[in-house]
Amino acid sequence: MAEGTRAKPGLEDVVAGESAITLVAGETGGLAYRGFDIAELARSAPYEGVVHLLLYGESPEPEALRATREALGARRELPLALRRAADALPAELPPLDALRSLLSAMSGRAFAYPPTPDQGLELVAKAPALLARTVRRRRGEPPVASDRALGHVANYLYLLTGHRPAERQVRALETYFILLADHGMNASTFALRVVLSTNADLLSGAVAAIAALKGPLHGGAPSKVSDMLDAVGTAGEAQAWVDAALARRERLMGFGHRAYKTEDPRARLLKGVAATTADPARFALAEEVERVALLALARARPGQRLYTNVEFWGAVVLEAAGLERELFTPTFALARTAGWSAHALEQAADNRLIRPDVAYTGPEVGRRWKGGEATGA
Amino acid sequence: MAEGTRAKPGLEDVVAGESAITLVAGETGGLAYRGFDIAELARSAPYEGVVHLLLYGESPEPEALRATREALGARRELPLALRRAADALPAELPPLDALRSLLSAMSGRAFAYPPTPDQGLELVAKAPALLARTVRRRRGEPPVASDRALGHVANYLYLLTGHRPAERQVRALETYFILLADHGMNASTFALRVVLSTNADLLSGAVAAIAALKGPLHGGAPSKVSDMLDAVGTAGEAQAWVDAALARRERLMGFGHRAYKTEDPRARLLKGVAATTADPARFALAEEVERVALLALARARPGQRLYTNVEFWGAVVLEAAGLERELFTPTFALARTAGWSAHALEQAADNRLIRPDVAYTGPEVGRRWKGGEATGA
Numbered sequence: 001m002a003e004g005t006r007a008k009p010g011l012e013d014v015v016a017g018e019s020a021i022t023l024v025a026g027e028t029g030g031l032a033y034r035g036f037d038i039a040e041l042a043r044s045a046p047y048e049g050v051v052h053l054l055l056y057g058e059s060p061e062p063e064a065l066r067a068t069r070e071a072l073g074a075r076r077e078l079p080l081a082l083r084r085a086a087d088a089l090p091a092e093l094p095p096l097d098a099l100r101s102l103l104s105a106m107s108g109r110a111f112a113y114p115p116t117p118d119q120g121l122e123l124v125a126k127a128p129a130l131l132a133r134t135v136r137r138r139r140g141e142p143p144v145a146s147d148r149a150l151g152h153v154a155n156y157l158y159l160l161t162g163h164r165p166a167e168r169q170v171r172a173l174e175t176y177f178i179l180l181a182d183h184g185m186n187a188s189t190f191a192l193r194v195v196l197s198t199n200a201d202l203l204s205g206a207v208a209a210i211a212a213l214k215g216p217l218h219g220g221a222p223s224k225v226s227d228m229l230d231a232v233g234t235a236g237e238a239q240a241w242v243d244a245a246l247a248r249r250e251r252l253m254g255f256g257h258r259a260y261k262t263e264d265p266r267a268r269l270l271k272g273v274a275a276t277t278a279d280p281a282r283f284a285l286a287e288e289v290e291r292v293a294l295l296a297l298a299r300a301r302p303g304q305r306l307y308t309n310v311e312f313w314g315a316v317v318l319e320a321a322g323l324e325r326e327l328f329t330p331t332f333a334l335a336r337t338a339g340w341s342a343h344a345l346e347q348a349a350d351n352r353l354i355r356p357d358v359a360y361t362g363p364e365v366g367r368r369w370k371g372g373e374a375t376g377a
Numbered sequence: 378m379a380e381g382t383r384a385k386p387g388l389e390d391v392v393a394g395e396s397a398i399t400l401v402a403g404e405t406g407g408l409a410y411r412g413f414d415i416a417e418l419a420r421s422a423p424y425e426g427v428v429h430l431l432l433y434g435e436s437p438e439p440e441a442l443r444a445t446r447e448a449l450g451a452r453r454e455l456p457l458a459l460r461r462a463a464d465a466l467p468a469e470l471p472p473l474d475a476l477r478s479l480l481s482a483m484s485g486r487a488f489a490y491p492p493t494p495d496q497g498l499e500l501v502a503k504a505p506a507l508l509a510r511t512v513r514r515r516r517g518e519p520p521v522a523s524d525r526a527l528g529h530v531a532n533y534l535y536l537l538t539g540h541r542p543a544e545r546q547v548r549a550l551e552t553y554f555i556l557l558a559d560h561g562m563n564a565s566t567f568a569l570r571v572v573l574s575t576n577a578d579l580l581s582g583a584v585a586a587i588a589a590l591k592g593p594l595h596g597g598a599p600s601k602v603s604d605m606l607d608a609v610g611t612a613g614e615a616q617a618w619v620d621a622a623l624a625r626r627e628r629l630m631g632f633g634h635r636a637y638k639t640e641d642p643r644a645r646l647l648k649g650v651a652a653t654t655a656d657p658a659r660f661a662l663a664e665e666v667e668r669v670a671l672l673a674l675a676r677a678r679p680g681q682r683l684y685t686n687v688e689f690w691g692a693v694v695l696e697a698a699g700l701e702r703e704l705f706t707p708t709f710a711l712a713r714t715a716g717w718s719a720h721a722l723e724q725a726a727d728n729r730l731i732r733p734d735v736a737y738t739g740p741e742v743g744r745r746w747k748g749g750e751a752t753g754a
Contacts (some may be wrong), residue, residue: 002573008391008392008393008394009394009729010574010729010730010731010732011388011391011393011731011732011734012733013734014385014388014391014733014734015385015733015736016385016386016388016733016734016735017385017386017734017735017736018735018736018737018738019738019739020737020738020739020740021736021739022737022739023737023739027602030742032741032742033405033746034739035739035740035741035742035744036742036744036746037742040744040746041572041746042539043746045746050744057745059747060436061746061747067384067441081467081468081469082467084465084467084477085462085466085502086425086465086466087465088459088461088462088464088465089482090459090482091461091683092457092485093482093484093485094484097481097484100481100581101462101478101479101481101482102478104474104477104478104481104584104588105466105470105474105475106468107470107471107474108467108469110401116430124643126462134669137403147751150551151499166666184735184737185572185733185734185735186732187571187572187574187575187730187731190571190731190733191568191571191572191730192587194564194567194568194571194589195564195568195585195588195592196563196586197564197567197590197592198565198590198591198592198593198594198595198596199587199592199594200590200591200592200595200681201591204477204588204589204591205588205590207481207584207585208568208572208584208585208588208589210632211481211572211581211582211584211585211588212571212572212575212581212585213575213577213578214572214575214578214581215490215573215574215575215576215577216575216576217575217576217730218575218577218730219575224432227579229536229725234522235721242741245555249537249591251415255516256488256729258732274725282648290560291616298736313427322715326399344510352386352387352389352596353387353418353562353564353635354387354393354560354564354567355387355389355391355562355564355635356388356389356392356393356566356567357388357389357390357391357392357396357560357562358392358393358561359394359395359396360395360396360397360399360400360401360561361395361396361397362396362397362398362399362400362411362412363397363411363412364412364415365400365407365409365412365414366412366414367411367412367413367417368417369413369417369418369426369673370421370423370436370438
């Protein structure tokens with residue numbers, strides 16, 4: 001115990017290390033991967049290029065991009081043992097837990113510590129196939145084989161539905177994948193780095209990251225935005241609904257983020273995607289809910305600087321891409337496999353076991369045991 | 378980013394919070410759960426009593442202890458869906474990964490956030506059955522059903538072997554379970570608390586904890602102590618072997634612990650267990666390796682204060698209990714399910730999202746993307 005040191009609950013403002021991957025500029029609303037503003041990436045890069053950028057640290061020349069696309073495409077097939085494990089999971093297991101269980105079961109020599117970019121490609125490539133297989137099984141549908149002609153995001157939609165997705169849906173979802181590919185030291189990435197710091201492998205880190213993502217305070221809430229929009233009903237009812245919710249002291253879904261004291265740049269970009277791909281009535285509803293919610297929150301919680309976060313417009317984009325709500329958080333996890341892999345590589349490159357201290361506040365030592373006696377029987 | 382704040386790699390000496398569960402007194406070599414010195418617990422308490430102490434915060438009266446024993450016994454049976462999932466895991470999956478995959482697949486409504494003591498009992502009770510089932514399957518042996526007449530630790534050995542274990546082996550392993558049941562804010566427990574801080578469930582936390590335990594810097598190395606003892610061969614060869622290993626700048630397994638600047642109290646207690654239960658020649662070998670290693674380390678690394686750690690005598694005790702080496706770390710995980718559950722309860726009781734800051738050291742923002750162009754195909 002470090003006596004006399006004040007506890008830092010939540011480790012807020014504690015600088016746990018250095019990272020050259022992602023800049024989250026919370027005060028100004030900026031976000032950049034390896035120096036590339038996410039607006040630039042959303043406009044110009046394919047997801048495979050962002051994967052390359054995150055894993056190798058550099059934006060790819062066209063030939064390198066082709067190689068990364070090829071490598072991802074070639075790694076999508078699931079070995080028989082993994083397909084069998086996927087098909088024997090409890091039928092009622094939620095998709096995010098199924099994905100976590102299967103990544104855990106994919107462990108083996110190919111993922112031995114230390115992590116490598118190839119391992120990152122393997123994780124990024126196989127995760128959508130694992131998820132889609134269990135989702136189709138839950139629906140009672142036979143699995144679909146990957147199509148090498150399709151890009152990473154298009155193939156994910158194909159694996160889910162069994163038909164070629166519309167170009168508009170693919171680009172909407174691809175922008176989502178790009179914008180969600182990394183976000184610095186959030187709870188899931190931090191869990192991964194804690195795990196990697198014990199010299200555990202990349203898959204172990206990804207499993208821990210998905211475990212953290214399951215919590216509604218981190219990744220587990222985006223589908224509640226869709227539920228909220230349904231509950232509001234139409235744009236005309238937004239004002240009354242929001243006022244009533246705040247009067248009941250309910251939390252509005254999709255507003256506020258610990259890292260941002262201004263608009264979340266991902267929300268703004270996803271809103272642009274939603275404007276061109278979502279059902280117009282749904283977009284109008286979401287836009288009106290956002291407008292009245294921001295005004296109402298500024299009045300009700302002055303000084304808290306609550307802005308639209310990534311979950312709000314992310315939910316509308318995921319709907320527009322045709323995804324069911326139970327796939328929102330698992331799809332977030334798929335996008336983030338790229339960032340997790342990059343953080344695993346960075347952690348392993350200059351490792352130190354992450355093991356904070358804790359202040360003991362329990363009873364004094366020296367109590368005598370009076371419970372039942374010792375026995376081995 | 379908290380500018381001007383120095384990074385704390387590894388979060389060493391950063392007090393991440395308060396805990397009333399376990400006091401780790403690293404300078405004086407003390408360890409106590411809720412005020413009970415572990416020497417007192419190892420002498421007087423059954424493992425089920427320690428589970429009760431950790432989960433409920435109090436040592437049980439005899440009736441409460443009976444109830445906890447009953448509850449653990451009643452929860453050992455695995456539902457059909459979980460047995461099926463266990464029997465369909467990839468055959469070559471190591472036992473620790475298998476346990477992690479199955480705990481991940483056990484997820485469901487019964488484990489909804491927030492964690493409860495009942496959920497802790499469920500985790501503690503089912504984990505040995507899940508592990509033993511996959512271990513027997515790897516060996517090509519049929520599963521064994523739990524025996525309600527047996528205590529928690531005796532039943533674990535029974536599930537592994539199919540016959541009633543000797544009393545001496547049970548008490549040796551039970552002492553190991555008691556001594557390993559918790560250890561404050563180590564890497565696995567910290568990973569669990571990061572995961573719980575997102576309001577994710579107890580099983581998600583346990584999955585992340587096992588992921589962290591997989592790393593050799595935390596839980597993944599105890600079997601290497603046995604390998605080292607084999608390599609030394611006999612007590613008479615210990616001095617020459619240790620000298621040669623240090624001359625080759627190899628690390629001796631089972632010495633040094635970040636938390637302790639003196640003898641690890643668990644090592645001392647486990648040595649006592651080993652003295653009465655291990656094969657006498659094996660004990661003599663281990664004792665001689667310890668003696669010459671401590672002298673050699675004090676000479677070779679003066680000032681580092683390297684002492685025997687829990688892995689050294691833990692390995693000898695696990696051998697004496699009849700466990701194969703690949704079960705050493707998984708058995709550590711079983712013992713620790715009690716502590717993990719206690720930490721999950723404590724984290725949820727006064728939660729704050731754990732999300733440290735990070736100092737960005739990457740390229741300046743504003744780079745133009747020249748990699749391949751955007752495409753959804």
